[in-house]
Amino acid sequence: MSKNFTCGENMSLNLFSTLVGESQLMQTLYDSITDLAATDAPVLILGESSTGKESAAHELHYESARASASFVGFNCAAIPHELLESEIFGHVQGAFQGAITARKGRLELAHDGTLFLDDVDHLPMPIQLKILHALQQGEFYPMGAQTPLKVNIRLVVGATENLVHLVDEGYFSGSLYALFRSHILHMPPLRERTDDIESLFQVLFAKVQSTDVSPPLLDKAALESLKDYDWPGNIRELECLVESLAVSFAGKRIRLEDLPERYREPHSKDQLPLGLIEDEMAFLLSNHFSEDDECRAFIPDTSHEYSHNHPMSQTIEAPGLVDIPSFDLHAGLPMKTYLQQVELEVICGALQTTKGNVSQAAKLLQVNRTTLIEKIRKHDLKELYIA
16 A cells, blocks of 8 residues: 555555544554454454444454454344344255255354454344354354354454443343453544545545546645534545545546535534434334324423524424424525434434333334434433433
8 A cells, every 4th residue: 555544553454444544543543453463352343334343353354363364244234134144154955945055154254264243233142142152162053054163263343332231231142242341442433533534535536546547636625624524424425425526536636616515514523413314214204103102202392492483483293203393484494404403302202201211212213223322422312321
């Protein structure tokens, strides 16, 4: 890689990694990776979505004594639960209907190397316990097998939240978590290391551009505007921006006015990132909640926050849903602010109804628990969150 991309004295970074930057947060991360790579202990990598957990897992592997063996990555959230056991442990021919041939699982493929399980909190408890047994005993049974296979791996897992909460609620094995709790890497979100934006831009442009084309350059105003942005989508969002600019600005200078509008608007680090309105938000607004009183979220009266003449000062009622601020389109409507307020009030109501129990609130809102955790953090609702 280019010598301009600093990544720690002994790191083996390549252009496909997002572990780029000279910020203090990244320097601390590099040091932690170097220290953990010298051991063979299981490692837990915590961080928001798209902060580079898999890149960190790659670096742990390539800086370890297992570097000459395989690195096998697997996203536990990307596969239906009923297929997870076969994907991880493999199966023999005839193990189940449709198993017309034998298949190696990720454990076997990673033998003598490193297995990275991202979104490990999506694993059902029986599979967690089977993985724990494989680590402790050095062997495992593929589905349908009568004899075990020997296995020697280093396990690295990724999660978007601290697994201790899932342990307390019975969703994650305390014995498995105990393997990681002394070996944890924390991936900083991009909004906390925006000084690395310029280096990341160069690396990502080099990744998407052909070798005979010069990368674009960011002028000072464009760079400062990007540093002020909150990056709710982290590295993935930056990569999407780079890809969209790569075709039009190859070898050219990117000015502030060349950036998409959302990256040119003034931002404050004290303001919450609006992000993207996700599918579950559309669901909430579609009025498809259960009619059962046990499945309703109730919102405290927030009308004191608005004047009586404000277009959102009145409320409307929807059966089975929370009270939603009304609006007057003739008076104008800041849609992003309105939808953010709706989301905030729905989440507050669900948390208050469940007395802060996130798992129960997620069931009320019919969203994934990890999705709700990320929204709680974005809206800074930690005082309403107990589990």
